[in-house]
Amino acid sequence: MAGLGLERVVKQFGSxxxxxxxxxxxxxxxxxxxxxxSGCGKTTILRLIAGFERVSRGTxxxxxxxxxxxxxxxxxxxxxxxxxxxxxxxxxxxxxxENVGYPLRVAGLRREQRSRRVAQALETVGLTGFGDRxxxxxxxxxxxxxxxxRCLVMDPQIVLLDEPLANLDTHLRGSMQREFDEYHRRTGTxxxxxxxxxxxxxxxxxxxxxxxxxxxxxxxxxxxxxxEPASRMVAEFVGQASVVEGxxxxxxxxxxxxxxxxxxxxxxxxxxxxxxxxxxxICLRPDDVSVRPAVAGDAAGTGIIRRMTYxxxxxxxxxxxxxxxxxxxxxxxxxxxxxxxxxxxxxxxRDGWVIPAA
Amino acid sequence: xxxxxxxxxxxxxxxxxxxxxxLAVLVGxxxxxxxxxxxxxxxxxxxxxxxxxxxxxxxxxPTTWVAARQTLEVTIGGTVVAAILGIVxxxxxxxxDVRARPALVFGFVLPLMIPPQVTAIAWLQVFGPSSPLxxxxxxxxxxxxxxxxYSRDGIILLLGVHYAPLVFLTLRAGLRRxxxxxxEAALATGASPLRVVTTIIMPMMRPPLxxxxxxxxxxxxxxxxIPALLGIPGSYTVLTTLxxxxxxxxxxxxxxxxxALSVLLGILVLAGIALQSWMxxxxxxxxxxTADEPARFELxxxxxxxxxxxxxxxxxxxxxxxxxxxxxxxxxxYGVKLTAANATLDNYRYIIGAHxxxxxxxxxxxxxxxxxxxxxxxxxxxxxYFVAWRSxxxxxxxxxxxxxxxxxxxxxxxxxCILLFLRPLPLLxxxxxxxxxxIFVAYxxxxxxxxxxxxxxxxxxxxxxxxxxxxxxxxxxxFRQRTVTLPMVAPAAAAGALIVFLTAFxxxxxxxxxxxxxxxxxxxxxxxxxxxxxxxxxxxxxTLSVIVTILLMIAASAxxxxxxxxxxxxxx
Numbered sequence: 001m002a003g004l005g006l007e008r009v010v011k012q013f014g015s016x017x018x019x020x021x022x023x024x025x026x027x028x029x030x031x032x033x034x035x036x037x038s039g040c041g042k043t044t045i046l047r048l049i050a051g052f053e054r055v056s057r058g059t060x061x062x063x064x065x066x067x068x069x070x071x072x073x074x075x076x077x078x079x080x081x082x083x084x085x086x087x088x089x090x091x092x093x094x095x096x097x098e099n100v101g102y103p104l105r106v107a108g109l110r111r112e113q114r115s116r117r118v119a120q121a122l123e124t125v126g127l128t129g130f131g132d133r134x135x136x137x138x139x140x141x142x143x144x145x146x147x148x149x150r151c152l153v154m155d156p157q158i159v160l161l162d163e164p165l166a167n168l169d170t171h172l173r174g175s176m177q178r179e180f181d182e183y184h185r186r187t188g189t190x191x192x193x194x195x196x197x198x199x200x201x202x203x204x205x206x207x208x209x210x211x212x213x214x215x216x217x218x219x220x221x222x223x224x225x226x227x228e229p230a231s232r233m234v235a236e237f238v239g240q241a242s243v244v245e246g247x248x249x250x251x252x253x254x255x256x257x258x259x260x261x262x263x264x265x266x267x268x269x270x271x272x273x274x275x276x277x278x279x280x281x282i283c284l285r286p287d288d289v290s291v292r293p294a295v296a297g298d299a300a301g302t303g304i305i306r307r308m309t310y311x312x313x314x315x316x317x318x319x320x321x322x323x324x325x326x327x328x329x330x331x332x333x334x335x336x337x338x339x340x341x342x343x344x345x346x347x348x349x350r351d352g353w354v355i356p357a358a
Numbered sequence: 359x360x361x362x363x364x365x366x367x368x369x370x371x372x373x374x375x376x377x378x379x380x381l382a383v384l385v386g387x388x389x390x391x392x393x394x395x396x397x398x399x400x401x402x403x404x405x406x407x408x409x410x411x412x413x414x415x416x417x418x419x420p421t422t423w424v425a426a427r428q429t430l431e432v433t434i435g436g437t438v439v440a441a442i443l444g445i446v447x448x449x450x451x452x453x454x455d456v457r458a459r460p461a462l463v464f465g466f467v468l469p470l471m472i473p474p475q476v477t478a479i480a481w482l483q484v485f486g487p488s489s490p491l492x493x494x495x496x497x498x499x500x501x502x503x504x505x506x507x508y509s510r511d512g513i514i515l516l517l518g519v520h521y522a523p524l525v526f527l528t529l530r531a532g533l534r535r536x537x538x539x540x541x542e543a544a545l546a547t548g549a550s551p552l553r554v555v556t557t558i559i560m561p562m563m564r565p566p567l568x569x570x571x572x573x574x575x576x577x578x579x580x581x582x583x584i585p586a587l588l589g590i591p592g593s594y595t596v597l598t599t600l601x602x603x604x605x606x607x608x609x610x611x612x613x614x615x616x617x618a619l620s621v622l623l624g625i626l627v628l629a630g631i632a633l634q635s636w637m638x639x640x641x642x643x644x645x646x647x648t649a650d651e652p653a654r655f656e657l658x659x660x661x662x663x664x665x666x667x668x669x670x671x672x673x674x675x676x677x678x679x680x681x682x683x684x685x686x687x688x689x690x691x692y693g694v695k696l697t698a699a700n701a702t703l704d705n706y707r708y709i710i711g712a713h714x715x716x717x718x719x720x721x722x723x724x725x726x727x728x729x730x731x732x733x734x735x736x737x738x739x740x741x742x743y744f745v746a747w748r749s750x751x752x753x754x755x756x757x758x759x760x761x762x763x764x765x766x767x768x769x770x771x772x773x774x775c776i777l778l779f780l781r782p783l784p785l786l787x788x789x790x791x792x793x794x795x796x797i798f799v800a801y802x803x804x805x806x807x808x809x810x811x812x813x814x815x816x817x818x819x820x821x822x823x824x825x826x827x828x829x830x831x832x833x834x835x836x837f838r839q840r841t842v843t844l845p846m847v848a849p850a851a852a853a854g855a856l857i858v859f860l861t862a863f864x865x866x867x868x869x870x871x872x873x874x875x876x877x878x879x880x881x882x883x884x885x886x887x888x889x890x891x892x893x894x895x896x897x898x899x900x901t902l903s904v905i906v907t908i909l910l911m912i913a914a915s916a917x918x919x920x921x922x923x924x925x926x927x928x929x930x
């Protein structure tokens with residue numbers, strides 16, 4: 001087990017900068033998720049850590065050892081970094097036991113020792129007795145576990161998971177998530193989990209690094225990521241959020257500011273150094289906003305319902321505020337409700353977060 | 359704690375040494391097999407070894423230009439016949455609901471897998487005064503009548519039948535990739551099926567059609583077996599047979615002459631290939647979507663006539679000539695009418711048991727083809743890895759150049775080999791010429807691409823994470839090649855090796871110019887027997903080689919099930 005450090009890592013492919021000055025510190029035993037839309041550079045980060053790609057600039061440190069610099073590169077076969085590939089990469093010409101035992105075979109272990117450790121690893125992932133099966137005969141979830149077991153036997157310094165649930169059915173994802181969680185708690189392995197699915201990242205990780213266009217835009221525990229997004233991109237990518245403009249009147253005091261948003265005065269959460277600011281970006285989660293039928297004379301703080309989607313038990317609404325035409329405010333309204341598309345509602349803002357100016 | 363600090367000096371910026379050494383060796387061998395013969399020919403074209411005198415003289419001789427004109431005549435004629443047959447059969451097999459499709463495809467493709475000299479021998483037995491078939495039907499022309507196949511039209515017919523599968527296979531492959539949506543969209547506008555074929559399908563199929571037709575043209579240009587067995591008796595000379603006759607008659611003293619002729623033939627072939635790439639650059643033929651469900655028409659009441667047509671073609675192009683050949687191999691003496699009473703296996707006994715050159719030829723061809731197949735697999739498995747996964751411009755160029763010795767006519771490659779190996783090898787002090795080794799090297803050159811292509815294809819279809827998973831498990835280069843990557847491309851390598859074996863075992867064109875006494879090949883043996891008038895022995899030997907060919911094709915089909923699409927040409 002070991003921590004991992006990336007220091008101002010840059011990876012260029014030709015003129016394209018896939019990873020741009022990324023610095024990350026993963027503590028020993030931590031479960032860190034790297035979250036981002038496709039093409040944001042998150043898979044390149046994984047490949048750099050595993051050693052499949054060389055860094056263009058910067059340093060990668062694994063435990064106490066520097067493994068990648070601009071000049072020097074430790075090949076992947078010497079890093080002892082486990083990878084669970086998106087495609088699982090189980091060799092079809094070997095059975096499950098042979099797949100799992102491969103790292104031990106490489107290490108030159110004797111057959112009896114090997115089969116004992118393979119059996120242990122298979123037991124850990126709940127596949128006892130599957131050693132003689134072919135990978136092709138397994139379900140997606142079982143293949144996933146075999147790939148995990150293959151990492152496990154090599155006693156890796158860190159396990160990297162590349163979108164491990166992307167190829168699974170929705171209902172399998174939940175159970176595999178529990179599996180990863182349990183595996184992490186039981187083994188205490190340092191894990192780096194690459195995903196584009198924010199709910200996976202939030203559910204599993206101790207901390208989440210959100211990436212966009214090759215940069216880490218925020219690195220924080222899930223709840224902080226949700227409640228205090230560092231940028232508009234994070235706010236919109238993590239959880240449902242509406243970002244609207246508002247005027248902050250006061251400097252932050254005990255984490256709160258007074259502001260006017262959508263024609264309503266309200267108290268919002270803000271960073272300690274938040275100054276008064278015109279037209280600040282305000283992150284409103286659906287639960288931050290409550291609605292009531294608009295009454296005559298309500299001009300400010302109302303909006304027109306443009307879309308309604310039934311979500312089971314409640315409706316998800318998109319409302320166009322009269323104070324911010326063209327913007328859509330996302331709201332939830334409990335069932336039963338008498339709202340209709342085209343109808344008018346008045347909003348009350350109970351909470352919200354002032355996104356710090358870049 | 360496994361692994362150390364990179365600064366401890368174990369890791370380098372350069373890839374580990376064994377890879378570099380291996381790559382250098384592979385590139386060296388491949389360059390020798392592909393670049394050297396081509397370069398030698400180019401040198402010959404630029405600076406003829408005869409100093410310009412005789413070589414230029416041969417190009418001004420009328421015989422040269424008669425042969426060139428006749429080459430073009432049979433090439434164009436043969437291509438037209440092959441295109442018509444191939445297109446009709448491909449449409450039938452790929453676009454309609456005829457039954458027993460795999461059998462029909464296999465039957466139609468068989469003539470291609472049978473060596474041309476065997477095709478010629480078989481067809482010669484269908485016609486002519488000694489045809490066992492015609493004799494059984496009492497329709498044989500009187501003794502002394504010339505076999506009508508000894509003519510230009512005979513050569514055209516046989517070239518057409520022999521190479522029709524090339525058009526068929528490329529067009530069929532294209533049709534199978536055509537998504538059903540395109541056809542259904544046209545049908546939905548109210549177009550009749552015939553109109554859909556002419557206005558939608560055929561225009562979209564231009565690239566495979568052009569590829570198949572040019573491939574046929576190039577193959578006709580370089581064919582030796584058919585014009586040799588039909589044209590030499592008929593005094594109808596083409597470039598390949600002219601080169602052969604000059605060299606066989608006068609030996610290496612005319613090397614400058616024949617080298618000039620082969621450069622001329624090589625230029626014709628390259629012109630054909632250039633024409634193809636020019637034609638394919640015209641227009642946009644990218645097809646969006648994938649063909650999970652290829653387009654298919656229901657024939658309704660026309661299905662039975664269509665099936666009849668398909669099987670009639672197979673009967674006339676394959677079954678009938680093969681039957682005639684087998685019957686000829688069973689007659690006690692050439693020209694005798696075959697009956698149940700006088701049928702004999704004596705011809706087989708003689709060629710297997712008593713005829714020295716044929717026995718040697720069996721041994722030589724077996725070891726040449728097995729040796730070439732194994733050597734090429736050993737070379738191409740690691741080479742394919744580098745070409746597909748560590749590609750750079752050097753390797754890409756090399757894998758392109760490896761195609762040329764196969765695309766060139768065999769006669770031309772043989773001349774290049776003579777030019778290269780006539781003089782004693784530097785340092786070693788002996789000459790490969792007049793030994794079996796010159797044929798072996800020529801086979802390696804010629805068939806390199808047949809093994810390299812499927813292996814590169816297999817690597818390209820393989821997810822690279824398979825190798826990366828082995829790397830993360832700690833496996834070094836050699837170990838992960840041995841345990842992970844090579845086993846995964848082994849089926850493709852086996853298929854390539856099988857195709858090489860199949861082709862080399864019956865090969866004639868290259869060995870016809872390179873063989874020497876004691877170094878005969880099976881192709882040469884069949885050819886010499888037929889040329890010497892021993893048609894019954896030739897038929898027996900040809901029958902044996904066809905049987906071996908079919909058995910190997912069946913083996914390849916069985917292997918093909920475990921292989922990426924397209925490795926075994928006649929399988930889906």
